[in-house]
Amino acid sequence: MITYICKRLWQSCILAVIMSLIVFLGMYVVGDPVEMLAGEDWTEQDKIDLAIELGIDKPLPEQYFNFASDIVKGDFGTSFVYNRPVLDLITERLPATLEIALLAMVIGLGIGIPLGIFSGIKSNSRASKVISFFTTVGYSTPNFWQAIILIMVFAVFLQWLPASGRGLTNTMFGIEWSLLSLDGLRHMALPAVNLAIYKICMQQRLAKSGTQEILYQEYMVYARAKGISRSRIIRRHLLRNILIPIVTITGLEVGGLIAFSTVTETIFSWPGIGKLLLDSIHMVDRPVVVAYLILITLMFVFINFIVDVMYAFLDPRIRHQK
Amino acid sequence: MSKFIEKLSILGETLKPIFSGHPIAIAGLIGFILFVFIAVFAPWIAPQNPYDLMVLDIMDGLLPPLSKLGNGTTAWLGTDAVGRDILSTVMYGLRLSLFVAFMAVAIGTSIGVVLGLLAALKGGWVESVIMRAVDLKVSFPGILLALMMLAILGTGVDKIIYALIIGVWASKARLTRSSALSEMKKEYIDAAEISGLPRWRIMLHFLLPNSIAPVLVMVPMSLSGCIGAEATLSFLGVGVPITEPSLGLLIANGNDYLLSGKWWISIFPGTVLVLLVLCINVVADRVREHNNPYLKSQDQQ
Secondary structure (H helix, E strand, C coil), X not given: CHHHHHHHHHHHHHHHHHHHHHHHHHHHHHCCHHHHHCCCCCCHHHHXXXXXHHCCCXXXXXXXXXXXXXXXXXXXXXXXXXXXXXXXXXXXXXXXXHHHHHHHHHHHHHHHHXXXXXXXXXXXXXXXHHHHHHHHHHHHCCHHHHHHHHHHHHHHHCCCCCCCXXXXXXXXXXXXXXXXXXXXXXXXXXXXXXXHHHHHHHHHHHHHHHHHHHHCCHHHHHHHHCCCCHHHHHHHHHHHHHHHHHHHHXXXXXXXXXXXXXXXXXXXXXXXXXXXXXXXXXXXXXXHHHHHHHHHHHXXXXXXXXXXXXXXXXXXXXXXXX | CHHHHHHHHHHHHHHHHHHCCCHHHHHHHXXXXXXXXXXXXHHHHCCCCCXXXXXXXHHHCCCCCCEECCCCCEECCCECCCCCEHHHHHHHHHHHHHHHHHHHHHHHHHHHHHHHHHHHHHCHHHHHHHHHHHHXXXXXXXXHHHHHHHHHHCCCHHHHHHHHHHHHHHHXXXXXXXXXXXXXXXXXXXXXXXXXXXXXXXXXXXXXHHHCHHHHHHHHHHHHHHHHHHHHHHHCCCXXXXXXXXXXXXXXXXXXXXXXCCCHHHHHHHHHHHHHHHHHHHXXXXXXXXHCHHHHHHHHC
């Protein structure tokens, strides 16, 4: 198990280096920051001075080395637009993104998996067909369109829930959380449901096909023949085996939720990192875009690592593999 | 001509067992064909060319559905702020959305299949490089990579196609490789190698046709994924340019008017988008179900 973890850790480090190289090459070679920052009346000498100041007169490998060592030191540069350290901007907004992603995840798993197991076990019942039809519709509806419909129904016509902003926040561990106040929760409801709908549909489909594949395996028939109670079969034999694909997808989906939150946050004006990214793309605020991409990459590498370890934990075949 | 009819009947024979007895999937297929038809013939069947400034009249702006326009025709689905007929903009938008998605899936799948075959045939470092690149790509969500690409490249129809291709190729390469590897163990490949055929010929004439089936099963899913992704990116303003709106951008344009009660500008393109993706997804589900050995054996039980 330990050698397995070490091997994966090593691979993750290589992955992180490759991705930082791709982001570096993409952002620093395709566009010229001097041309973007330079004013109309700048002389050639001004531009050369700026290039020296930014360190882009140096050869490419040295530039990458400086870029990487700045990141390791936690220095992501200063935003052109806000004129503040980028890392501060991102860490300030991260809790807002994390809290809707987590709430969406809880809703998604809590509703999706039971629905999926039910429709897998009773795959020929009418209820199962209705559920599957609705999840296909939900799965087929783009996230931003669901958001528009949610706003139209719950914020404009019924006026039950607010459609934008974070509402009142309470402070815990020095961080502002909307989760801790009623008003904050009301503001969270629509964005979190928006993110969760896709997750519910995804989990239902996964759990359903997983259940159907496992239901007729020999060990299931054997367990039934032994006279083990139905609920015990579902808990011990079925749930455990469908969890493997679900854990993988869920791990990747945590990242997917944070990536998709760019869409949700923009529509609901939720002040998280996704909205920050899109605003920065529109305003060509390059340090913020680079920092976001690097951080999200590192996060993904980390999530993949965790998923692999979890996978090994759940599946003894992987744990003992050479 | 007779050869064409023969091919058509072969296609019919292949599709029949997939779709017979599944009315929802048949409806999806018919719906999809209808959308493709509208998209292809949009310039001929749309009531007006919404991007020809000569036919637009600002006096026709923001009319609700079924209103009469200044020139006497009826705007069945209403008009937008500058007097474009919504029915026409939706048809043109559908055309662009489908074009972008088709191009991305066609190019992305071809790249994936070729790389997968190369990995299977060559092995060694070629295989490791290709498969590590696949691992790298698969560990990131497509929408994020597309945003990354567009942040670097800027917006435009060609750029969004590149961005979507990035999301398509990897899973196809992985699938082609594994399916080609299992084909390569079979005797007919050995026979071809012994008879001294060149490698590229074995790849194109023997391996490709025999290992492509599982990849084709994934194509409808990729298509609907690309349509949704393009709409999302265009909605966010980082996709197609303002001058050539796809369905996603049409929805974004109408979004500002939603709160003032002018619902038709967004709702119609949105409905078409959802129906289009839904049609493709029910077909995709059926095709996948048909090709899943686990579920098939269950049908027989």
